[in-house]
Amino acid sequence: MISTENLEKHYEVGPEKVFALKGIDLSIKKGEFVSIMGPSGSGKTTLMNIIGCLDSPSKGDYFLNGKLVSDLSDDELAKIRNQEIGFIFQSFNLLARNSALSNVLLPTKYAGLDGKKSLSIAKEMLELVGLSDRTDHTPSELSGGQQQRVAIARALVNRPSIIFADEPTGNLDSKTGQDVMNLLKDLNNNGQTIIIITHEDNIANQSNRIIKIKDGLIEEDNKNV
Amino acid sequence: MILRESFESALNSIKANALRSFLTSLAIIIGTAAVIAVIGIGTSANKALDAEIDEFGVRNLSIFAGQKRRGGVSSGASPLTLKDAYALERVTEHDWLVAPGIQRGRQVQFENNNMQASINGYSVNNFPVRGFNIEYGRLFTEKENLARKKYVVIGSKVASELKTFSRNLLNKDVLIGGASYKVIGILKEEGSSGWQSPDDEFYIPILTATSRIAGTEDLGWINVGIPNDANVDLVMMSIEEVLRRQHDIGPGEDNDFRINDWSQYADLRRQATNIFALLIAGIAGISLVVGGIGVMNIMLVSVTERTREIGLRKALGATPKIILFQFLVEATILCAIGGIIGVFIGTLLLYVFASFNDWPFAMPFSAILGSITFSAIVGLIFGIWPARRAAKLDPAVSLRYE
Structure with a gap:
């Protein structure tokens, strides 16, 4: 599903090249639940941006579902993000003035989908995350855990091949965080590929595979059973 | 779908910052009101003048006594x-x-x-x-x-x-x-x-x-x-x-009398009214452009404030074109609403002025349509730069913007 070959990313700071990624070879299969860990400055954010199609590598190839995406245009990348990837963020990133339902609907609008059909899918997704009675609430009327579940429904609405979660429990207390993790595990048990970025061991330990990044390289890549 | 989403998010954003939106479009409101009032006053004044000339029935010259002059x-x-x-x-x-x-x-x-x-x-x-x-x-x-x-x-x-x-x-x-x-x-x-x-x-x-x-x-x-x-x-x-x-x-x-041709006088008055109206409308037009700069300024602030939102929209699949469109729509709606409010105020001013002077109330529809369109175009033009800035934002960077 995901396969990268010798991914490099550098930034030009004055005359110098600063490397964030120094050559990453990574392969993630359909249905995996992967944690990416690493201290700040390790390059894990850059790796996530590239795998999430938010950024392009300086060198190397990135294949998503067999398609070379590392040199697509901005518009094509936007389409891939819309269709293939569902994002979940640490700070939820819901539109503050929109209802839960309208937040979940946003990706379908960018997909140019039919209104009625996407409305029923969006409601279905809110039901899946247990918020069918909160569809008209705005984010400020929801708890942190509920907001993150709206974000998960939004991530799922276009039926992406990968869910990308960047510190999804970082802003939640441990119990609510565990609820969110349980929801993600349920999704994974139903075949959803999930990649999670975290620095918490107890979160990473709930996934099937832990990849540790250090200084722009993969330091460890272990199955976790 | 996208069009509706753009309109909704533009209206939401204008509503969310109601006071700021109002202050921003104030220059547009005043400018449009002035244009509408002045054009309407000019039209009404000319109508009143026409009525006055019609009253005379026939064309009318008047002779008045003057000073007798010999050698200056x-x-x-x-x-x-x-x-x-x-x-x-x-x-x-x-x-x-x-x-x-x-x-x-x-x-x-x-x-x-x-x-x-x-x-x-x-x-x-x-x-x-x-x-x-x-x-x-x-x-x-x-x-x-x-x-x-x-x-x-x-x-x-x-x-x-x-x-x-x-x-x-x-x-x-x-x-x-x-x-x-x-x-x-x-x-x-x-x-x-x-x-x-x-x-x-x-x-x-x-x-x-x-x-x-x-x-x-x-x-x-x-x-x-x-x-x-x-x-x-x-x-x-x-x-x-x-x-x-x-x-x-x-x-x-030299003659020791004066001959006035009233209709000529009326022509002059009409001409003066038109020039005056055009002049004020021109000044008001400048205030519209100044208003446009104000709108551009606020839109730039808004783009900066909403960097994270733009990053999120891009992460969810919005193309640069969609973001560009969203902000252009916002600037255009902001100015068009200002224009519509301005037309109302201007018409009200004209109504008061015309009834005060006992003039017929005349407001060319083209002036209403024209000034609202002009305000919207001002918004569109001055929205281009902020909207392009929003469209060009890097999604990875803007998602992490604090």
Whole structure:
């Protein structure tokens, strides 16, 4: 599903090249639940941006579902993000003035989908995350855990091949965080590929595979059973 | 879908920052209001002017007395007299109506009520030249003029000034400067035009006026009514020729009278109104452009404030074009709403101004449509830069923007 070959990313700071990624070879299969860990400055954010199609590598190839995406245009990348990837963020990133339902609907609008059909899918997704009675609430009327579940429904609405979660429990207390993790595990048990970025061991330990990044390289890549 | 989403998010954002949006579009509101009010006032003023000209019925030249000059030195006033009027009447080459007039202020009394009024000495020609029509009774005849009858025709509002009714005054006597005059006719309402209010005035035969009230044959003016298709230049030359002969003015000497062509005057006034309106509209247009810069400024602030939101939208699949469109729509709606509010305020201003001046209310629809469109275009143009900035934001960077 995901396969990268010798991914490099550098930034030009004055005359110098600063490397964030120094050559990453990574392969993630359909249905995996992967944690990416690493201290700040390790390059894990850059790796996530590239795998999430938010950024392009300086060198190397990135294949998503067999398609070379590392040199697509901005518009094509936007389409891939819309269709293939569902994002979940640490700070939820819901539109503050929109209802839960309208937040979940946003990706379908960018997909140019039919209104009625996407409305029923969006409601279905809110039901899946247990918020069918909160569809008209705005984010400020929801708890942190509920907001993150709206974000998960939004991530799922276009039926992406990968869910990308960047510190999804970082802003939640441990119990609510565990609820969110349980929801993600349920999704994974139903075949959803999930990649999670975290620095918490107890979160990473709930996934099937832990990849540790250090200084722009993969330091460890272990199955976790 | 996308179009609707853009409109919704634009309206949401405008509503969310209602006060800021209002202050931002204030310059647009004021500019549009000024444009609409000024164009409307210009149109209404011209309409009022047209109505005024229509009232005259025929085209109207007025001759006034001036200063006699010899070698650039003034040597006293040189009045227009009845003899001048008779001399003009004797000219047969033109189809004109000579209407000499004189006016004095006198106290008028009816029963126990008084009023200070303008008493006009009119020949029978003055009424058609001014376009005055009779409502009750009749006008006086040339015969009655020659007989210096003490007859009076009154304006439509005189009766109420004297605390009675028009019909009540007909065929009654009123005292003008202490002498008794019989009211033989009451005019239709003419409406005030500029500085004159003919409805409040009295009209007596000119010879009665010169002999019994003014005590002189010196006239206030001579009006000359000419057909609408007359050659005004030729008519003016004929008048000049007659009056120079009458006043014994040698070659090379200046006229001691003035001839006003009222319709020419009206043209000038119309032109002045139009130039004035255009000038103010131009200044107001500049305020629209200034307003546009304000909108651009606020949109730039808004793009910076909403960097995270833009990053999120991009992460969820919004293309740069969609983001560009969203912000262009926001700037355009902001200005268009300002324009619509401005049109309302401007129309209100015009309504107040027009009713205050007793003008017809006239507002060209094209001005309304034009100024709203212009505000929207201002928004579109000044929205381009902020919108491009938003569209170009790097999604990875803007998602992490604090």
